[in-house]
Amino acid sequence: MFKVLIADDERRVVKMLKASIPWEKLDMELVEPAYNGIDALDITQKNNVDIVITDIRMPGMSGLDLCMELQNLNPNIQIIIISGFADFAYAQKAIQYRVLGYCLKPINYTEVINFLKIAANNLKKDIPINYDSLLESIENEDNELTYTLIEKMQLDPKIIYVASSVGCNNIIDKIDASLALKIGNRKYIYLSSNPIDKQAAYKIVTSKKSKTGIGIYPYAVDASELKSTISDTVIMSYHFFLTGKSDICERIIKSSATKKLFTRLNRALTLNNKEELKNILEEMMQIDCSTIFNISTAFKFYNFVYSSNLLGQIIDKEDRYLYSCEQLVTEYSSFSNMLNEMYSQLTQKNGTDYSMIKSCNSNFMSIIKYINANYEKDISLKSIADTLHMNPNYISQLFKKETGITYTQYLTDLRINKAKHLLQTTDLSINEVSEAVGFNDYFYFLKTFKKIVGITPGKFIN
Structure with missing residues (x-):
């Protein structure tokens, strides 16, 4: 959030500004207000303030002098002046100190909000270009910042092709992508203004001995769609978990059969029907689940089953759950292994009851x-x-x-x-x-x- 200081010797004005502006929606937070110019300068220094809204006439130090000091302190600081009509000519002198603008009293809050938005845009332009900033802006769905960073990285924010790889090192050059974003160990997102080289991607997965997955989103998207697109593409890149071998995937695997299976599974777990769960697992072990499951639905299936006590587990429920698809892959390597492990636990005789253990x-x-x-x-x-x-x-x-x-x-x-x-x-x-x-x-x-x-x-x- 950008930090904002309100400086005005009229407490009523400060109170109204605090109450009338949607600060959180603007991604801004207020620091303690100042009621004179000297305090305003001190508070700005101590809190690394980004934006200052200041009256032109204040005791201790005038708004004009404050503007000069603030510019010396931080050339990028954004300053908005509020003034009475009589001070209008005086306020115009502040232009030389690169103030963003001035608002006459009585204050038009829509005008203040517009100036604040401009200030935020100016500040975002000074945000350093780094991959952490881009990934965080995508995760937070801060589309304005995402657009700015994408453009700075020489990509067209209106036309972005997305791919993802898991289980191999950076393949940006091989698939002709423009930007690689590392999101885990041997796990990357690729962005490009040109289509991904699919032939090269196929060569990579067929040449790898260890399990490797590549997901390629089927068409270009706008930068505002990157969060959901990246999520879907990463799901595609984990398709090797379902097939049991290195794989490339260009669509999210969805099937009405999966929905029916979950309905049946939910009924079995609700009724505590161990025999029906056994039947479901046996049937799944006999079919090609890669045609109806993706890593996300496999993850959901795992947590559904382990939310019950049918597998003879007395592990705390929170410890039974997995919290990311990555954990599922690390734990079982393939969907087939996961099903076999579940079936084994379901059919084995209950062992020792550890619920009454003594501390050791x-x-x-x-x-x-x-x-x-x-x-x-x-x-x-x-x-x-x-x-x-x-x-x-x-x-x-x-x-x-x-x-x-x-x-x-x-x-x-x-x-x-x-x-x-x-x-x-x-x-x-x-x-x-x-x-x-x-x-x-x-x-x-x-x-x-x-x-x-x-x-x-x-x-x-x-």
Whole structure:
């Protein structure tokens, strides 16, 4: 948000300006007001104010003198002057200090809002060109800023072709794209004003031994559509999870059969019908699910099944859930493996009931030590259990008893706290910080950071 200072010795004017302008909608926040010129200069310096709305006549320092000092302090600062009719000629002198404009009293608030919008546009032009800014503007659907940055990156914001790759290094040159945005480990978004080279993309996936996926959006989009387009394209690039081999995808896989299957699944879970869930899994294991599922619906299917207790799991529900498609791929590698694992858990006899476990300090300390040493890796409850030769149910229950929170909460809080430290003490980009603390999806990191900290990483830095 841009910081705005209102400076006027009339408290009534300050109060009316505060109440009459939709500051949040303008992506602006007010700092404490000033009632004289000296305080206005001091508050501006202390708060890194971007925009100043000032009266022309104030005690201590006139508005005109304040304009001069503010320009010396920050040449990019945006200044809007308000004045009485008698001060109009005086206010015109402020033009030499590059004021944005002046408004006569009584104040026309529509006029003030228009000046504020111009000020915001001027400030956005000075935003440095970097990929973090572009990704954050896309995530926040700040179309105005996205347009500005796209144009600065020599792309046409009205005609943008989008592609995505997972499981390989940057392929921007091979597919003839203009811009590559890294959004995770070996995970990229590509933007271009020209169509993506599909032949080159096919050669890449057929030549890779490890599983690689490329998604190509079927047509060009406007910059205002980038958030949903990127989301769809990333889903396409994960189609290899469904096929079990490196793949290229040019459309979102959707099917009426999937909707019917979810209706049937929901009924089985609601009725706690273990036999029907078994039938569903058996049928799915016999068909080619890549024709009716995509990574998003596979992810939904996973969380649907694990929201029930039919698999004999007593793990805390929050620990059972996965929170990104990336976790699903890391955990199971393919949809077929996921179904086999579910079927195995469903048909095996119930083992030990860990819900009444007693605290074991040595075991708990081993778990905490392992998490703290490996939080930046793709660790899950299952991988920790395998490494420490423990049962996932046991770890989940022990964690809740010892800490009062779930394993998932602990790991997420740990990663976000580490991210805050890196953002404050290093020159790493937000994307690099995201990877460094164990998030392999840039957009998921942005959402999680904002949910826990209250602001985006970009605003946290500033």
